[in-house]
Amino acid sequence: GAVVSQHPSWVICKSGTSVKIECRSLDFQATTMFWYRQFPKQSLMLMATSNEGSKATYEQGVEKDKFLINHASLTLSTLTVTSAHPEDSSFYICSASRDRVPYEQYFGPGTRLTVT
Amino acid sequence: AQKITQTQPGMFVQEKEAVTLDCTYDTSDPSYGLFWYKQPSSGEMIFLIYQGSYDQQNATEGRYSLNFQKARKSANLVISASQLGDSAMYFCAMSGGYSSASKIIFGSGTRLSIRP
Numbered sequence: 001g002a003v004v005s006q007h008p009s010w011v012i013c014k015s016g017t018s019v020k021i022e023c024r025s026l027d028f029q030a031t032t033m034f035w036y037r038q039f040p041k042q043s044l045m046l047m048a049t050s051n052e053g054s055k056a057t058y059e060q061g062v063e064k065d066k067f068l069i070n071h072a073s074l075t076l077s078t079l080t081v082t083s084a085h086p087e088d089s090s091f092y093i094c095s096a097s098r099d100r101v102p103y104e105q106y107f108g109p110g111t112r113l114t115v116t
Numbered sequence: 117a118q119k120i121t122q123t124q125p126g127m128f129v130q131e132k133e134a135v136t137l138d139c140t141y142d143t144s145d146p147s148y149g150l151f152w153y154k155q156p157s158s159g160e161m162i163f164l165i166y167q168g169s170y171d172q173q174n175a176t177e178g179r180y181s182l183n184f185q186k187a188r189k190s191a192n193l194v195i196s197a198s199q200l201g202d203s204a205m206y207f208c209a210m211s212g213g214y215s216s217a218s219k220i221i222f223g224s225g226t227r228l229s230i231r232p
Contacts, residue, residue: 105220107153107163110160
């Protein structure tokens with residue numbers, strides 16, 4: 001099957017520091033990856049769509065300079081939360097899609113970020 | 117703009133009973149896809165079932181079936197013979213087309229609790 005991993009699974013950082021979260025497709029090439037955030041007891045909110053080799057497309061209201069997304073290869077996308085603040089604490093989930101398999105997206109296990 | 121609405125924040129069901137989770141949607145696109153995902157307490161998103169807007173028959177996957185009523189713009193999930201392991205958060209979601217690169221938006225979710 002199609003497996004997506006995320007690293008780290010959880011991270012605690014101090015306010016003002018930056019945190020990088022990796023999303024990898026382990027057994028397929030992901031032309032498109034998506035990043036979501038989920039607050040406790042809430043739904044997933046799409047943050048951005050990233051395509052390999054091009055700039056990410058951010059959803060309205062998402063700060064591009066704060067949430068840096070890089071899709072450097074067909075198997076790796078990274079989300080960097082810059083100058084993190086406590087309000088950035090959330091569950092971040094990535095998903096990946098592959099060509100020739102219509103409609104399916106494969107979700108990573110998520111990364112829980114806590115900013116103190 | 118696309119919108120997904122889940123009006124049941126929580127449901128309690130007796131084990132072995134069937135349960136229907138409601139979902140309505142709104143879109144002006146003629147081509148779209150509808151999904152249901154399960155999110156247990158671990159946080160992972162588990163794909164359950166998919167229905168394309170042009171699919172004539174309702175989708176079924178084991179104990180899951182999607183009651184697709186296009187004119188009413190509803191896509192209810194039916195779980196037959198519920199099990200204790202079905203207790204989780206359930207999200208209805210929609211994509212803008214059949215492409216795997218189409219972004220998915222999620223409803224607010226329904227927390228399903230199965231009573232023994």
